[in-house]
Amino acid sequence: MNMQSKKPITAAEQLLVDSFVHNLGNLPGDGAVLTIRDSYIEDIKQRGLPTRRVEAWHYTDLRNLLKTVPSIGKSADIEPAERLIAGANVISVVDGHAANIAATGGVTATAYREDLSDGSAAARMALRNSDDLVGRINGAFVTDGVKLQVEDDLVLDNPLEIQVLHGGGQAHTRFPVTIGKGVKGLFVERHISCCEEDALVSSITDLDVGDGADIVWVINQEQGLSDTHLGQINIKLGADAKLLLFVANAGGKLVRQEIHIVASGEGSELTLRGVNLLGGESHTDVTMTLEHIVPNCVSGQIFRNVVLDRAKGVFQGQIKVAQIAQKTDAKMACNTLLLSDFCDFSAKPELEIFADDVQCGHGATVTDIDKNQLFYLKARGIGEKRARSLLVKAFIVEVVEELDNEVLIEALEKQFETWLNNHG
């Protein structure tokens, strides 16, 4: 039915508004920034959280799913987490405040708080569109983050690891990153929970990849079992730039990870790989948009999802090819293993094509473990349980191994294996 009526404000919506009012004094920003913050909260008050009826949130009815919002707590003493990759330079943000931003050669790191205070952040705070709730919540509450600038032609010897840590409550951060021309390197963005208290986390990364750069960017979401994580990465790819983006979700109770990519430079190459491990009663939504707006770009994406217990998984992927973007080669695949009778998965892989000389395609599968593969292993004397776990591992490892960095592969595989072992 199409009947429309203004809905009453939910408890979570009210808590969001209240926590804004209570913390207004602590939010950095000049007049322009504060006006933006006000307008976003007003939007939330007026429009409410998105429901199924908002197409971008079709499978993540936030109005129903977000039951409560923790208050903004005081910063706790949190030690940096162990590095994912030994030898990496670590930059850390704790409870929404830049903690360690020691710069290394060629990389300039400044607290995003400064941009908020002097108002230069205002332009960046614009919403992607009217349904951009992650942008709205982050814009209203963001306290800090790190602005990174990597100078042209720098080759990073050691990976740069950004740790976004929290100890419960709310944490809202933003990371504007500018990768100079011809830069080569590995960057890891980790979202880590350091306690068992509930948290509401929002984090936006703006990744501007310069012409001819060749980088690997890993997003590793390792939030706690009761956390709400609203993540967004906005990527611009320069001419002939190469980006391998790896997104892993293995945590959180309610997760929305948005990936928005614009291939704006000719000859760019994007490889996107994703692993989503969903268990318990979690709800994880990965929403991706990719816009090809210039000719001769290549993009390939593979997402592998393993869904257990009573978890719900969502994948929404949209590839748009503009009329001018001839010779685009864009491929997207989303493969899901449903391993329990109570889990579910929804996929919406969309194509929107306006150019005629292109190669675009998508594939999506949802299924259980292949019986033939299982039989093959069992015929060789491997027990059912072990055979299943081997096949699940192989399903994930296939995309991890494309990372081409032994240390990183090992670290991620170890993390995924631990997760799988913990989830039976």
Added chain:
Amino acid sequence: MPAVQETIDQVRQIDVDQYKYGFETHVEMDKAPKGLNEDIIRFISAKKNEPEWMLEWRIDAYRRWLTMEAPDWARVDYPEIDFNDIVYYAAPKSQTGPMTLDEVDPELLATYAKLGIPLREQEILAGVQQSKVAVDAVFDSVSVVTTFKAELAKAGVIFMAISEAIQEYPELVRKYLATVVPVSDNYYSALNCAVFTDGSFVYIPKGVRCPMELSTYFRINEKDTGQFERTLIICEEGGYVSYLEGCTAPQRDENQLHAAVVELIALDDAEIKYSTVQNWYPGDKDGKGGIYNFVTKRGDCRGDNSKISWTQVETGSAITWKYPSCILRGDNSRGEFYSIAVSNGRQQIDSGTKMIHLGKNTSSRIISKGISAGHSNNTYRGQVSAHRRATGARNFTQCDSLLIGNNCGAHTVPYIEAKNSTAQFEHEATTSKISEDHLFYCMQRGIPEEEAIALIVNGFVKEVIQELPMEFAVEAQKLIGISLEGSVG
């Protein structure tokens, strides 16, 4: 890969300005005044001599419709429709009810002859190659004639205008009407319930295989009218029927609305095959005029082992908003959707299907081929879902599109929802997944890759099209040769 010349030529042949059925028939018409209100609904109901319960049902639908809003989620763009500027009932004056052929106005018969629809049984029989097809001819708001009724009745098959069925078989109509598409399912289905004027009713009794193809030919003729057809097909246990529909309209500068509801019900072991060749007037090159085709079609595989198959060849209409769907309720039931949608000029197509798996071991298959040319937009929108209890649900979906020229768009919006670990869903929208073996086999015999792909895809399409009856095959055949090389999703 860009399209090859052959494909471009073929599509040009069915371009919007090549529309062959744009003529108008001049007969004296009996029309309702413009506008939509309860009086108009009473007028229609009285014209059709309907029982009281039918009128009440219509009025109830109208009141619900008033509380609803037009859907805006489809990728189609059109000015708001003024529902008070439409004539909801128009029928030839001479046509006081269902008639025998001899009573029908010769002018009307001439119209159908011109459209290539044989209505005289002896003529149909005279055609050597033509298979026997029973036709229900609907002209604006009224069914003109239904052929082969006597012969069908011998087999126990009921095939007649729905307005007639409401009089003659009220219990059957009452039992099944709106049980697949509820009155307030959507904006246009509610509108249809309030003002539908005619359409076909088919009843296949237990264990009967319908002895011939059944078909309905819809013609919009009168200016400013909207056509609201209602079709209801019931196939009892073990029955089989193949039903086809065709449609055309005169060439006019104004847009005309066609809002139909089609319901199919298949009981245990029954099979319904429903084919459409949709060729409404598509508007001119600049997008002036044309039919708004806002249609709700849904089949219910209510019985175990039942099967419903939709085949559509869409070439007409300014705007198409149409999702023939299957509810797979019975265990082991099967749903199929085969579609070829060609858009040209300024046409907008947003079409696809829904396969709702509810029973155990249900399976479905979706094959959609979209071809867009000119300034058109062609969207496939489909949903496949498996309910928690639908163990063993299987789906295979393939949607390919081809763009000809640089001003059109092709879009794919599939929704895949699995709530069951034994479900096996595959969705693909690439050309690379055409069987490697087939491709290799052809290429090994010296057929270039592009031709080989076209051959394989057309081999499949042909299989579907060949099952259409002859009079529809003429249009459909033009599409057969269209190769789908260089397909994009």
